[in-house]
Amino acid sequence: MGFLGTVCIAALSSAIFRMVVPENKFAKQISLLIAGVFLLTGITALSGAQFDLSGEESSLWADRYNSQLSASVNEELRQKICKEMSDKVYGLLAARGISPKEIHIVVNISGLYSIDITQVELVFADGEQAAAEAAAEVLRGELSPKIEIVTEVKE
Numbered sequence: 647m648g649f650l651g652t653v654c655i656a657a658l659s660s661a662i663f664r665m666v667v668p669e670n671k672f673a674k675q676i677s678l679l680i681a682g683v684f685l686l687t688g689i690t691a692l693s694g695a696q697f698d699l700s701g702e703e704s705s706l707w708a709d710r711y712n713s714q715l716s717a718s719v720n721e722e723l724r725q726k727i728c729k730e731m732s733d734k735v736y737g738l739l740a741a742r743g744i745s746p747k748e749i750h751i752v753v754n755i756s757g758l759y760s761i762d763i764t765q766v767e768l769v770f771a772d773g774e775q776a777a778a779e780a781a782a783e784v785l786r787g788e789l790s791p792k793i794e795i796v797t798e799v800k801e
Contacts, residue, residue, distance in 0.1 A: 656687035723761070724753045731763055738788055739768075744781045746770050747800070765794045772801040 660680045728751040735749050752765035766785060770778045778797035785795045 652687060652690070656684050660684050720755045724755060727751070727753050727761065727763065731766070735766060735768075735785065738784060739781050742780070742784055744777050744784070746778075746781060763790075763793055765796060767796040767798065770797065770799045772799060775799050 660683065663676075663680055731751045731753075732749045735751075736745075739745065746768040748767075748769035750765075750767040750769070751763060752767070754760075754762045754764050756762075766789065768778060768781050768785075770781075778799055782795050782797050785793075789795070
């Protein structure tokens, strides 16, 4: 529909709406609403923008929102699992007198019911090679064989 047709239909709709609505204390608010609709129609007609209310766009928006929400939930879950696993590893090693500088946990979340801890990395200070080897042995005995245990001695 062309610009003039859109403006004419908006003006006609506004006039009919004003005739139908009685004059009362809401006259100013109704006039403002009608002016806003008329202005929006004019701007839309001038810019050539079209509104598609078929639902495809809202479906894309919902998919994007759900994807962002899922990523946020996965990240929160990953952080929680890493913290709990890190605390468990610190506890296991502290009970044996071993204290690494850092513990890094690698978590793989590939679905709702598929959460795997794939790697535990222990970082020790320079000169603590024996403690690193002892820690790896302790964790191999306590953790699942599927979890890779990596030790690193940093200077």
